[in-house]
Amino acid sequence: MEFPLHDYVAGARVATDLVTTSPTVRGPAGDGLPSPEALAAFLADHDLRLDAPPPTATDLFQVQLLRREARGIIETETADQAVAGCAVLMRRAALGPVLRRDAAAGVDGRWRWHVPTAPGAPLADELAAFLAAGLAGVVRALGHGRFRDCAAPGCRGVFADTSRTGRRRFCRPELCGNRVKVANHRARQAVR
Template identity: 75%
Template sequence: MDITLTDYPAGAAVATDLVNTSPTVTEAGDGLPTPGSLAEFLAEHDVRLDAFADREPTGEDLFQVQLLRREVRGILETETEDQAVAGAHVLTRRAALGPVLRQDVDGRWQWHVPTAPGAPPADELAAFVGVGLLGVVRALGHDRFRACGAAGCRGVFADTSRAGRRRYCRPDRCGNRVNVANHRARVGGAVR
């Protein structure tokens, strides 16, 4: 896998969505219940792991990614910037090699972080997520790691939005629930 440093929002988005597949967050149980669901998750996020170039995910791959999910959550819940950076470094060291400079299709030099040949899938994914989280801390700050603002939700996320005002782990779900509840409260209060 070749991770481009300028694409840290993609790694942060995968970190957020991975953590929020946990059965402690989703209402419907584990969001990654099968090796096939792991393949779908990676495809939805356009993540191409070298380990899956010639094979499908296995039950062991899924188990290792589910363990990674816990590690990532721990990083998103850190209290300090130093703790977040240390945790993300642990993730990147699982498979990442030193950064290299390569030219992109337009001839511009870009930093890339390749992963070690033969690295296990969870380690490749850890490196991708780790680079993304390091990018968030560097470019946006540790305060962009947040807990979901929806009552009763245990989700966490890395806010990579320009304005930095994201409040929900899953805006389409948690945000909509809050908006609907607020609307009902306003309409119900006006009817009395």
């Protein structure tokens, strides 16, 4: 696997989405990654093409552990702690950055930094490097304050806010945000 350093948003998005698959966040709905097939679907949904073969039960277990590590980085109290956590994840599979022309722009394309992962690295280690680059990019470009707890009552989710305005409030806007909107609407209707 090789991923561009300039697109930290993709890594941060995958980190947030991975964290929200946790039973801690999903509650009664259970684990969002209950099987290797569910993990394969998660990777496909995020357009991640890792060098590793299709996920196994061992890969699933390792990614579930990685999910805790990603949550730990988002929950850090300081930028230094977050960056240190990202460095640990990067060391699992990332090799030194390389400079390559942007293939999408053709021969005259801009030069961009890319990070390759070690050949034969386990799936969870490749994914760890990708998530770490994304989360470290959030700290560098947007600041540690973009790591937040979900504002929905009762939700234990956390997320990296990579929105342009920096006003995201929910780990899963389509679920947590909608629940809050419905509750607020019902409260307004009850007052009438």
